[in-house]
Amino acid sequence: MGSTGGDRSPDIVSGAIPIVDFSRWHTNTSKADQFSVARDLTDACRTVGFVYITNHGLPQPLLDQAFNAAKRLFSLTHEEKMQAPHPDGPEVHRGYSFPGLEKVSQYAGGDDEVGEQLRQVSDCKESYEIGSEENSQQPNVWLPEATLPGFRAFTTEFYWECNKVALEILRALAMGIGLEDPEYLLRYHSGHNNQLRLLHYPPIPAAELESRSVARMPAHSDWSTMTMLFQDDCGGLEVADPRTPGKFIPATPVKGACVVNVGDLLMRWSNDYLISTLHRVTLPPLSDRFEGEHRMTRARYSIPYFVTADADSLVECLPACTDAQHPIKYDPVTQEAYARTRAKLQYRTSKAVAAAA
Numbered sequence: 001m002g003s004t005g006g007d008r009s010p011d012i013v014s015g016a017i018p019i020v021d022f023s024r025w026h027t028n029t030s031k032a033d034q035f036s037v038a039r040d041l042t043d044a045c046r047t048v049g050f051v052y053i054t055n056h057g058l059p060q061p062l063l064d065q066a067f068n069a070a071k072r073l074f075s076l077t078h079e080e081k082m083q084a085p086h087p088d089g090p091e092v093h094r095g096y097s098f099p100g101l102e103k104v105s106q107y108a109g110g111d112d113e114v115g116e117q118l119r120q121v122s123d124c125k126e127s128y129e130i131g132s133e134e135n136s137q138q139p140n141v142w143l144p145e146a147t148l149p150g151f152r153a154f155t156t157e158f159y160w161e162c163n164k165v166a167l168e169i170l171r172a173l174a175m176g177i178g179l180e181d182p183e184y185l186l187r188y189h190s191g192h193n194n195q196l197r198l199l200h201y202p203p204i205p206a207a208e209l210e211s212r213s214v215a216r217m218p219a220h221s222d223w224s225t226m227t228m229l230f231q232d233d234c235g236g237l238e239v240a241d242p243r244t245p246g247k248f249i250p251a252t253p254v255k256g257a258c259v260v261n262v263g264d265l266l267m268r269w270s271n272d273y274l275i276s277t278l279h280r281v282t283l284p285p286l287s288d289r290f291e292g293e294h295r296m297t298r299a300r301y302s303i304p305y306f307v308t309a310d311a312d313s314l315v316e317c318l319p320a321c322t323d324a325q326h327p328i329k330y331d332p333v334t335q336e337a338y339a340r341t342r343a344k345l346q347y348r349t350s351k352a353v354a355a356a357a
Contacts, residue, residue, distance in 0.1 A: 017239065017251055017259075018044040023055035025172055035175065042176025042274070045262050049277030050239050052257040056228075057165045060256055063230055066158050069151060070301050073128055074200040076148065084143045086129070089349040093195065094129045095141030099202065102127065102346055104220050124214045125201045125281075130155050132192040137311060155196060162305040163191040166228060169260060170307070173226075177270060178320040185269075188313040189225065193335070194306060201236070201281065201300040206290050209283050209297070216300075217281040219248075223342040224263035224306040231259065234300040235284035240277050250285050265309055265338065268330045271321040311336040 020040045024033040044051035073081070078098065086095045086102075100122040131138045133156065142152050170185040179185075201216050208214045216236065231237060231253050238248035239261075251259055267276040283297065290297060309315065316332035 017048055017050045017052055019052040019054060021055055022053045038172045038176035041172050045274040048242060049275040050261045052254050053260050054257050056258045058161060066303055067301055069154055070198040073148060073198060080147050083147055084141045090343040090347040092138055094131060094138055097127045099124050099126050104217050121212060121215050124204050124216055125199060128198045130159060130196040135192045159196045162228060163194060166307040188309040190310050193308045193310050197304045199302045203296045203299050206283055206295040206297055219278045219280040221276040221278055222263040223339055224308040225265045226263050226307045227261050228305040229259040229302060231302040234298050236281045236300055238282060239279045265315050268315050269318055271317045271326060271329055273321045309335040
């Protein structure tokens with residue numbers, strides 16, 4: 001199954017996340033180089049579910065500009081940021097979310113009581129969500145131009161630059177899985193259903209995270225096809241170790257690298273050949289990441305780009321990922337239906353908030 005060579009897997013030492021140099025994929029290289037990259041990328045995605053990609057194609061000055069845009073955004077006053085509020089409820093995921101508004105979890109049921117129990121530990125982060133201007137189902141919510149000049153134009157440009165890289169990664173994964181058509185996954189990914197997220201974790205006392213009275217981002221899998229993540233040097237991202245249940249390993253920041261992880265849809269497409277791994281954001285691993293006598297955490301900034309199939313895409317097992325030893329595990333599902341299931345408790349409606357008060 002697949003074309004990665006049976007049980008061959010990348011060198012994983014003590015649960016380390018593999019690093020793949022993507023420069024060998026670029027069009028001026030040989031097919032053999034491209035196959036080598038595709039094989040290494042796919043091996044990482046089927047054994048860990050996470051991989052660092054270096055030389056991915058986004059220049060460092062552009063990434064620096066993106067982080068500067070995020071810092072400008074989150075340095076605004078609460079009143080200014082609330083000029084672009086996240087819409088009520090879980091249906092539209094755009095605009096600004098203040099700390100505590102969103103609750104990330106792995107729970108996909110519809111029990112409101114379970115949701116309220118999860119919300120007793122609030123997520124201490126704020127975010128801003130951006131999508132394609134052509135996605136009528138997920139309309140953008142923009143700040144006024146006067147509040148943050150140039151923000152809309154830059155983030156729109158950055159959104160599509162990220163998509164260019166995403167398409168090349170999808171091509172490489174298609175080759176690594178063993179699909180005859182390297183463009184197969186691209187048919188379902190126009191780019192218009194992706195999501196650019198700017199994230200800020202404000203400083204809080206380390207003791208509050210250690211006591212679990214608050215969280216940064218609890219353990220969860222992503223419900224996209226895949227995620228491309230750019231992070232600052234603060235640290236705190238952890239990935240479930242597939243070899244040791246219950247253990248998490250740090251995804252230590254690598255300068256200039258993009259952290260790519262498999263999402264639930266790609267795991268379903270590949271019949272669990274590629275794995276969507278639980279991950280979380282918690283305390284950074286080193287004591288020098290804290291500041292002052294109250295051990296305040298440093299502010300952390302990250303920029304995930306969720307690569308998502310178009311809403312009407314039917315996600316069903318790829319023929320290359322099933323045989324007599326690997327029967328189909330999942331029923332076909334559309335992206336829209338799956339996302340609706342996972343998003344139920346992410347954002348409450350104002351009516352639900354009032355009822356819980």
